[in-house]
Amino acid sequence: MDCRRHWVNTVLLLVLLCWSAAVPVWAAEKTLNFWHGNFTAPVLAWLEAEIFPQFEKEYGVKINHMNIGWAANRTDKLITSIVA
Numbered sequence: 001m002d003c004r005r006h007w008v009n010t011v012l013l014l015v016l017l018c019w020s021a022a023v024p025v026w027a028a029e030k031t032l033n034f035w036h037g038n039f040t041a042p043v044l045a046w047l048e049a050e051i052f053p054q055f056e057k058e059y060g061v062k063i064n065h066m067n068i069g070w071a072a073n074r075t076d077k078l079i080t081s082i083v084a
């Protein structure tokens with residue numbers, strides 16, 4: 001009986017540890033990295049004023065947008081993001 005109680009306590013402890021480690025991940029704010037190539041100022045203003053806030057509200061994510069342009073390092077960034 002003591003052996004069974006020991007195993008039950010061990011399993012419960014492991015479940016509790018896994019759950020407590022996962023809670024911060026679930027509660028963390030999610031971020032969507034949006035890369036774009038040289039939007040004009042009016043288009044970027046429209047995205048920031050209307051599209052991004054609506055998307056963030058509907059899906060519960062924060063949009064982080066970054067202009068990566070069309071330079072040679074663009075391909076390196078895209079490949080790195082796919083591999084990562």
